[in-house]
Amino acid sequence: MADRAQQINPWFGVGAAALVAALILGTLGIVAFYAPDAGRLGPSDWAAVRFTVSQAVLSALISVICAIPVARALNRRRFFGRSLLITLLGAPFLLPVIVAVMGLLTVFGRSGWVSQLLELVGLPPIPIYGFHGVVIAHVFFNLPLATRVILQGWSSIPAERFRLAAQLGFSARDMVVHLEWPMLKRAAPGAFAIIFAICLSSFAVALTLGGGPRATTVELAIYQAFRFDFDLGKASILASIQLVMAGSAALLALWVSQGQGGFGKGLDRVAARWDGANRLSLWGDTCAILLASLFLLVPLSAVAMRGIGAITELPSAVWFSAWLSIKVALMSASLAFFLALSIALAAVRFAWIESVGLLAIAASPLVIGTGLFIAIFPLASPQECAMVVTASVNAVMALPFALRVLIPAVQDVNAHYGRLSMSLGLSGFALLRLVILPRIRAPLGFAVGLAAALSMGDLGVVALFAATDEATLPLQIFRLMGAYRMDAAAGAALLLGLMSFGVFWICDAWGRRNA
Numbered sequence: 001m002a003d004r005a006q007q008i009n010p011w012f013g014v015g016a017a018a019l020v021a022a023l024i025l026g027t028l029g030i031v032a033f034y035a036p037d038a039g040r041l042g043p044s045d046w047a048a049v050r051f052t053v054s055q056a057v058l059s060a061l062i063s064v065i066c067a068i069p070v071a072r073a074l075n076r077r078r079f080f081g082r083s084l085l086i087t088l089l090g091a092p093f094l095l096p097v098i099v100a101v102m103g104l105l106t107v108f109g110r111s112g113w114v115s116q117l118l119e120l121v122g123l124p125p126i127p128i129y130g131f132h133g134v135v136i137a138h139v140f141f142n143l144p145l146a147t148r149v150i151l152q153g154w155s156s157i158p159a160e161r162f163r164l165a166a167q168l169g170f171s172a173r174d175m176v177v178h179l180e181w182p183m184l185k186r187a188a189p190g191a192f193a194i195i196f197a198i199c200l201s202s203f204a205v206a207l208t209l210g211g212g213p214r215a216t217t218v219e220l221a222i223y224q225a226f227r228f229d230f231d232l233g234k235a236s237i238l239a240s241i242q243l244v245m246a247g248s249a250a251l252l253a254l255w256v257s258q259g260q261g262g263f264g265k266g267l268d269r270v271a272a273r274w275d276g277a278n279r280l281s282l283w284g285d286t287c288a289i290l291l292a293s294l295f296l297l298v299p300l301s302a303v304a305m306r307g308i309g310a311i312t313e314l315p316s317a318v319w320f321s322a323w324l325s326i327k328v329a330l331m332s333a334s335l336a337f338f339l340a341l342s343i344a345l346a347a348v349r350f351a352w353i354e355s356v357g358l359l360a361i362a363a364s365p366l367v368i369g370t371g372l373f374i375a376i377f378p379l380a381s382p383q384e385c386a387m388v389v390t391a392s393v394n395a396v397m398a399l400p401f402a403l404r405v406l407i408p409a410v411q412d413v414n415a416h417y418g419r420l421s422m423s424l425g426l427s428g429f430a431l432l433r434l435v436i437l438p439r440i441r442a443p444l445g446f447a448v449g450l451a452a453a454l455s456m457g458d459l460g461v462v463a464l465f466a467a468t469d470e471a472t473l474p475l476q477i478f479r480l481m482g483a484y485r486m487d488a489a490a491g492a493a494l495l496l497g498l499m500s501f502g503v504f505w506i507c508d509a510w511g512r513r514n515a
Contacts, residue, residue: 009428010345010346010348010349010350011346012342012345012346013342013343013344013345013346013347013350013353014346014350014353015342016338016339016342016343016346017343017346017353017356017357019339020339020343020356020357020359020360020396020399021356021359023368023372023392023393023396024243024359024360024363024368024396025359026371027367027368027369027370027371027372027375028236028239028240028243028363028364028367028368028371029371030371030374030375031232031235031236031239031367031370031371031374032232032233032236034232034374035231035232035233035235035236040233040234041234041237041238044213044216044221045221045234045238047213047214047216048216048217048218048220048221048238049218049238049241051131051214051215051216051217052200052202052217052218052219052242052245053200053245054131055131055134055135055138055199055202055217056138056196056199056200056202057196058135059134059135059138059139059142059195059196059199060142060192060193060195060196060199061192062135062139063138063139063142063143063145063146063191063195064146064150064188064191064192064195066139066143066146066292067143067146067147067149067150067191068150068184068188069284069285069288070143070147070288070289070292071146071147071148071150071151071153071154072154072180072285072288073284073285073286073288073289074086074147074151074289075151075154075155076285077285077289085289085293086148086151088293088296088297089144089147089148089292089293089296090144090148091144091296091297091300091501092140092141092143092144092296092300093141093144093145094450094453094454094457094500094501094504095141095300095457095497095500096456096457096458096459096474096493096496096497096500097137097141097204097205097208097457097459097474098204098208098457098459098474098477098478098481098493098496099303099457099477099493099494099496099497099500100137100140100141100299101137101204101205101208101209102302102303102306102477102481102489102490102493103298103299103300103301103302103303104128104133104136104137104140104209104299105128106299106302106303106306107298107299107302108126108128108133108136109128110125110128112125112128113298113302114126128209129209129210129215130209130210130214130215131210131214131215133209133210134202134205134206134209134210134215134217137205137209138195138199138202138205140295140296140299141205142195142198142199143292143295143296144296145191145194145195146191146192146195147292149187149190149191149194150184150187150188150191152187153183153184153186153187154180154183156183157179157183161179162175162179165178165179189252193249193250193252194249194250194361196249197246197247197249197250197361197362198361200217200218200242200245200246200249200362201218201219201242201246201361201362201363201364202217202219203217203219203220203223203365203366203459203460204458204459204460204474206219206220207220207223207459207463207478208478208481218238218241218242218364219242219364219366221238222235222238222239222242222364222366222367223366223463223464225238226366226370226464227464232370235366235367235370236367238364239363239364239366239367242362242363242364243359243362243363243364244362245362246361246362247358247359247361247362249362250358250359250361250362250400251355251358300497303490303493303494303497304494304497306487306490306494307490307491307492307493307494307495308491308494309487309491310487310488310490310491310494311491311494311495312491313488313491314488314491314492314495315488317476318473318476318480318488318491318492318495321471321472321473321475321476321492322473322495322496322499324387324470324471324472324473325456325472325473325474325496325499326456326499326503327387328387328390328391328394328455328456328462328472329391329394329452329453329455329456329503330452331387331388331391331392331395332390332391332392332394332395332398332451332452332455333395333448333449333451333452333455333503333507335391335392335395336395336398336399336402336447336448336451337444337447337448337451339395339396339399340357340399340402340403340406340447340451341406341444343356343357343399343403344403344406344407344409344410345410345432345436347403347407347410347411348410348411348414354403354407357399357400357403358400358403360396360397360398360399360400361400363396363397365393365394365396365397365460365461366460366461366464368393368396368461369389369390369393369460369461369464369465370464372385372389372392372393373385373389373465376389383465383467386462386465386466386467386470387462387470387472389461389465390458390460390461390462390465390466390472391455393460393461394451394454394455394458394460394461395451395455397454397458397460398450398451398454398455399451401447401450401451401454402447402448402450402451405443405446405447405450406440406443406444406447409439409440409443409444410436410440413435413436413439413440414436417435417439421435441511441512442511442512443511444511445507445508445509445510445511445512446507446508446511448507448511449503449504449505449506449507449508449511450504452503452504452507453500453501453503453504456473456496456499456500456503457474457496457500458472458474459474459475459478462474462475463475463478473492473495473496473499474496476492477489477492477493477496480492
């Protein structure tokens, strides 16, 4: 067995997983323990649960349904700039939420471009605040994720299957029944489950576009319980409900992805998709790619166009917040590097350990932060530790995505080089330095860059505990929007977007260099 060749002590990874579990479950226990009473949920809290589930289901459903024609079109069309377009379609996932909201408001807001066009033809504007706005924002963020997952499923069908289908005289309907539909039955449920879990724990989108009594998510209700009522009992109950719902969805996504049976191996040829040669299919694929590109890239362009003129006139507080965001991102990326690498190495022997990392999708970062502050309070001032706590929580929240990138790479290295390394007597740090790290450098750089970018744009724990004179850049943008200083907010949003993409590009380029 290849996994028997593992010569690195897995207990470091087990310890890292235990630390993550303690941060998620232990902090929830601390909050519940210090609650003055058991807490009780009112009608508004159950309304928040219903709103959270309904918007998550609809957001995930729309994202997956819209991703299917886009992924199919990208799979069977080859055109200049295709690779660049696929890369750009992943940009919204890295984009800070507050920056995306600025772009969506410019395009879909009451005075946005789309609303102005609708008024010209006598139609009412799109309601961007409340349920509609939350769903639009979630589809904006998760459509690229669903597209990449389903596109990977299409790419997993060997070219030889399509050649055989052509020889057998398959019609377009036969292709769907015998090749595409079986693939979608495996890929689409996993994409739906993971997007559903992500939308369940949404906070920044609901804070900016929802927030009213009829548009409050569970995570936003937890924020309100802490911020306005300091009701620890209610917050712990809501966090437990969210943990069960999102955790079940995340575990379902992991089970679906691991239980997939493939189409077998091919010769790594590019599939010749003869089934899309007719003019109707060409127009359909072109429209799918064009509409998805416009929906995802126009808000990004809107942020750049509005912020380019204001970026040179930003107040000094914005630049201080930018420097603070860089420090938080570096701390978060460093911690995520240690946790993800340790758990990925241990996952070669203990496959179940990845499920611990997936708990972060279901966890409430506000509860984790509050639990840490309660634990720190007897030892130090919580305000002095706000940025350290924020970086720690951000690292844990980025862990599921980093593990999904690293674990397959580590398992592949162990399968190909494990026995050879064991026969050469390589183990421990020497095995890690000479064999594993050089071969997982590219996915490792991607994972670290992802963690840094997500931390750079996070608006979660810092919104609850940051001092009035100390704020990261996302929080500073939120405060500028609240003060109706929209030009300054647009300039700061452009700066934040450039910083997020920049730190990701630096880490990713480092990983790909000499990998």
